Amino acid sequence: MATIRDVARHVGVSPATVSRVINGVPGFSADTRERVEAAVAELGYEPDTLARGLRTMQSAVIGVLATAVSDALASQVMSGIESAARSRGYTVMLGRAGLGAEHAPSYLRSFKTYRAAGVVVISSAITGDMRRIAGARLPLMAVAIRNGDVFPSLAIDDEQAAYDGTRRLLELGHREIGLLAGDESSMLVNAPRERGYQHAMAEADAPTLVERGNSLYDSAPPALGRLLERAPRLSAVFALSDEMGAAAINELQRRGRRVPEDVSVLGFDNTRTSQHVHPALSTVAQPLERMGEQAVFGLLDGTWRSRIFEHRLIERGSTASAPSPAPSRKRNLP
Known part of the structure; x- marks a missing residue:
């Protein structure tokens, strides 16, 4: 199996440069990026995310906890999360926490094992128990729900x-x-x-x-x-x-x-x-998608503050003016 050093020798750059290209970190030319990406594909190199996490205490993984409140809502938040994660060279690990987030503890333990860089919690409150299980090294961010002043969240009013x-x-x-x-x-x-x-x-x-x-x-x-x-x-x-x-x-x-x-x-x-x-x-x-993106950037950049986003009303075909009351029928007098 090819290693990062094999890729570096093949291209004629340092292993650090290969790492920066793989993780989407700037600081090299477009030509270097293209040659590294071509060598990665040619040699079949696959980064060992878990090993990297053990060395650096953080892997290129973003954890996501999605409740069963709405698959459609979670899907759109996920689109934003995945877009932002890819732009920074991270992958996404999804855990379906259930309607009452009953499976959240087991997923949080898995995210800790993989040294995830952070966890986005979709439409579910971050509880004290979740924070305790995650530990001090694993940041959490709630999306599409206001989590009060205790834990950071991105939501509308x-x-x-x-x-x-x-x-x-x-x-x-x-x-x-x-x-x-x-x-x-x-x-x-x-x-x-x-x-x-x-x-x-x-x-x-x-x-x-x-x-x-x-x-x-x-x-x-x-x-x-x-x-x-x-x-x-x-x-x-x-x-x-x-x-x-x-x-x-x-x-x-x-x-x-x-x-x-x-x-x-x-x-x-x-x-x-x-x-x-x-x-x-x-x-x-x-x-929803924008909040998912901003959650990832907040976790990776260390800006974990809560934020209120603007909402708007979209009127389509299902709403109209109230129907007029039916006219009263008058009986004809003889």
């Missing part, structure tokens, strides 16, 4: 975003707006979004209608059914994830309700799911 989404539905003339919320135990994501909805509805002196799922597709139809039982004339649904929003559109149509003519539907996140349903789902967007 969920409460303001939900407030803005609700206000838009109110501006369209809707009064009976049902909320498809996430799991009540998800205090760091669901609770602020629900507060934003409650705030906007209270300002408009409109009734609040909340039913909960777990942010996943299959949880939305039964929750929507409960909303419709409580408010048969519901004219808008605000789903706090795109998966629940897409499910709401399909379930409303199954029940004979037109979207958006009878009922408008607004989602949250702007994942690819929002455009894989008809009509396309209006949504409150958060910059």
Whole structure:
């Protein structure tokens, strides 16, 4: 098996230069980079990431913990993570932590074994236990969730975003707006979004209608059914994830309700799911790929501070003005 010294001799450079090329570190010419990359391919050299980690106490690996909250959301964050990692010569090791992050401890121990440079936690809180298991040498960064002041996180202002989404539905003339919320135990994501909805509805002196799922597709139809039982004339649904929003559109149509003519539907996140349903789902967007990129750069550059990103409202075909009330029928007098 070829070694880094074999590659260096083949090209006529030092092993340090080969290492810098492989890890994407600047400081050499384009010609040198091309010759090193050609030699790596020709000789079949593969860097020993684990051995490098044992020597330097850090390997060219970024760990990722993804919960089961939304595969679509995690996928878009992962796109940003992988793009940023590749640009710095790092690879990504993914661990699926489960809906309640129950598998997080075992993955964190694996990341420690591989001397990962850091771990990005997608849409799940960094807990004290996770920090203890990771130890002092393994930095953690949460993405798409505000982790308070204790642990660093990259997120939007969920409460303001939900407030803005609700206000838009109110501006369209809707009064009976049902909320498809996430799991009540998800205090760091669901609770602020629900507060934003409650705030906007209270300002408009409109009734609040909340039913909960777990942010996943299959949880939305039964929750929507409960909303419709409580408010048969519901004219808008605000789903706090795109998966629940897409499910709401399909379930409303199954029940004979037109979207958006009878009922408008607004989602949250702007994942690819929002455009894989008809009509396309209006949504409150958060910059998922960008947050993934910035998480990696923050871990590698040692800038682990929390940051709030801007959200925006994207209006597509699933929202429209509230339907006009049916005209009252007057009985003709003789």
